Amino acid sequence: MNSIQEIAAVVKRLKSAVIFPHTSPDGDTLGCAGALHRALSFLGIKSEIVTEEEIPAEFLYLSPLREAKRLPSFDAEGYLAVDASDTNRLGELRQIYLRGAKKKVTVNIDHHVSNLRYAKYNFVRTAASNCENIALLLDELAVPFDEEICKCLLCGLVTDSGSFSHNDVTGETFRLAARCVEGGASVEKTNYELMQKKSRARAEFYAETIKNIRYLLDGKFAVAVVPFGTLERYSLSTDATEGIVDFGRFVENVEVSACLLESKRGQFQISLRSNGRADVNRVAATFGGGGHVRAAGCMLFGELEEVVDKLRYAVWQNLEDV
Ligand SMILES: [Mn+2]
Incomplete structure (x- = not known):
């Protein structure tokens, strides 16, 4: 250094x-x-x-x-x-x-x-x-x-x-x-x-994505999914997903939030955020990614349910007991 x-x-x-x-x-x-x-x-x-x-x-x-x-x-x-x-x-x-x-x-x-x-x-x-x-x-x-x-x-x-x-x-x-x-x-x-400023398309894409957030691990882990083709349907680019992961993080009781963007079929770009009780840099590192303790990212491949299971396990392992 x-x-x-x-x-x-x-x-x-x-x-x-x-x-x-x-x-x-x-x-x-x-x-x-x-x-x-x-x-x-x-x-x-x-x-x-x-x-x-x-x-x-x-x-x-x-x-x-x-x-x-x-x-x-x-x-x-x-x-x-x-x-x-x-x-x-x-x-x-x-x-x-x-x-x-x-x-x-x-x-x-x-x-x-x-x-x-x-x-x-x-x-x-x-x-x-x-x-x-x-x-x-x-x-x-x-x-x-x-x-x-x-x-x-x-x-x-x-x-x-x-x-x-x-x-x-x-x-x-x-x-x-x-x-x-x-x-x-x-x-x-x-x-x-x-x-703050967003297009109508983005506002509608947000509404759809947020409505489908899943709450796992007793509501401590929020998972938002953007399936392949969704952005295309709204004529949006990947930067439109910005902020979704933070929305999940601010839901009551949530400790870790993830946004899974399926950028190609079976390929998920994962953003992770933590409120402090989990080190998401370590979660991301499990899958070859990284970032900060409270904000990190990684890439995962496979079927959606498989990917969600892997993430849920890694988050559970890294979640401090409350
Ligand atoms: Mn930076």
Whole structure:
């Protein structure tokens, strides 16, 4: 592990860099990437952001993201991964990152406890959002927090902290948010655009999914299922499932909530949330996934009932006696 000073020294020496957010990009990884991209431009370092899939439209109010590419367009000196706990999180771009790892300067800045320290230089520190770590780096680089950077950082703060409602929100989270607001970012707008606003189709998809939540383990484990083809039926993409897992978590007596998205037939993308009595990072790790103690994810294959049984057992094993 490196200190943020070491990371800053490494970054400062770069002439050019490619920034890698994680696949199925969320507000945190995109906020990190946008803020870093803009910061590097202030330092005269040529950089670009690469994402394998198109960036969801609701994030394009962040101008540094509008220049993102599908693949690196030049031979950069450094590869910087943000908010990615392991190289699998880079999706298809993983191959490019790993090929680069041999001769390039690779940097990994992340806030997941499960981070595998896969780069040459790694900075991993638990925080409500990885944007808090990026802010540390920007301060170390003496980059001014202009309005664009403030908007990017606040995007990560708001989305990854569940609008400042998660247990890992600290004074530091709020101090950075205050700085962002003073720098021109809006909490109200960010919340409305990224957390609250939804299409009619999404509202109806939500209603259907939530109505069918199953409550297992004496009501302590909530399981929401999005069967294959459901999103298609509503003309929605996978990011429409965001928030469903949290809905289950807030039902009385629930300790662990899961959302099972059948992305291909017999292939389930699982999101897990815990209210604190179960370590879902360990549950996810049972199946080769990971994340945080209270928010994690993994992939499971098989028939739905089989998958639910496996999960129920793993959750039961990791659930503290009440
Ligand atoms: Mn994050």
